[in-house]
Amino acid sequence: MNGATLFGLVAAALVGVGLYGLIVNPQPLRKILAFNVIGSGVFLLFGVIARRGAAAGLGGDPVPQALLITGIVVAFSATAIAVTVLLRLFEETGTTTLASEVPPPAAGPGPSRDQAGE
């Protein structure tokens, strides 16, 4: 097995690991993180395909590599919005739960309630 194939298998495993984390972690922040693990697995797989396309004296096919740079930046943009939405949710409700039955708010909204209860 050559190095590119090995990284291809790692990429496949990362997609699986990220998917598992996306499902079993209840915290939204962990889901965002797991989604980024899936994303990096997909990027790595694409990078393996770029490496296999090495030709004309280049170490890899530059077209997928350039698309990867664009992809990483767009993934960052999406993550930034997701994290900001999450922080605003916490600011407004004092909780970030995704459970369908939201626990009734205690004394009042805002993060102070949870901090006091810690």
Place this chain on the structure above:
Amino acid sequence: MIVDAFYAAPALLILALGFYSTIVRDTFSATIGFIAYGLLLTVAWVQLHGVDVALTEAAIGGGLTGLLLVRASARLRPTEALARAEAPGGAVRLLAGLMAGGVFVVLAIAVLSLPDPAPTLAPQAAEHMAATGVGNPITAVLLAYRSMDTMLEAIVLLLALIGVWSLAPDRVWGGRPGPRYNADPEGILAFIARVLPPVGIIVGIYIFWIGADHPGGKFQGATIVAAMWLLAMMAGLADAPPINRRWLRILLVAGPAVFVAVGVAGTLTAGAFLGYPDGWAKPLILVIEFALMPSLALTLGLIMSGAPERPAAP
């Protein structure tokens, strides 16, 4: 076999850290693991001969995304205890594991049956590189062959910033993003925030400038410059500007606007949107890069600072 070990060691570490970040109990530990994971991925990228991608992964994938997650996990710490009670039971875990395993097996089969010889556009990319005047084939793709992607990417970043800002509560709209950091002015953070930026800004500009002919480019360079700004902000030496300032908004839009203007000029002079007339490719690419770099650094720094949280007046 020695060569195999060079591939196998980072591959196993990446897998282990990816797994750790996913299953570790504490969210803060998970985010720290994710930063290490992103940095190790850069080793994989170098081994896959994608040095430009490695720089982007280190700067944006591991660095900025990691910092975003670490800071959010610190703020969301009070929700941890409640969230743990919501952890799904064994049956859900088993089914999720089976599904993840299935996805892995299908992808692994796909990896092992990739066509040989692999399809590639490298010869075409290399063939026309002389016409673009740049020596780095990835820059040629980003700013000549597929410059539409890069233009939209810069606009996506701007849209992300608008998205982040629009999450501000009404009472602080137009105010300063994020909390005001108060670090010990005699402390190590304030010291580093004074010593590192001069070096970091030079490195950032160098990576930006060298990107025409060698691995590097405006996104990677802009990230380093933005990181220096963030460092100064977190050490309390600088403060984020209020988002309702006109100069700020003009600077943010200037880079993408120049890109669009060059594209529209292309329809008149070269017969296609984003076309470059003969012999003008390199100067126009430089104009776009120089215009984009400050806008990108500012956009990245402000996205990282988050939604406005304080009124504009101090």
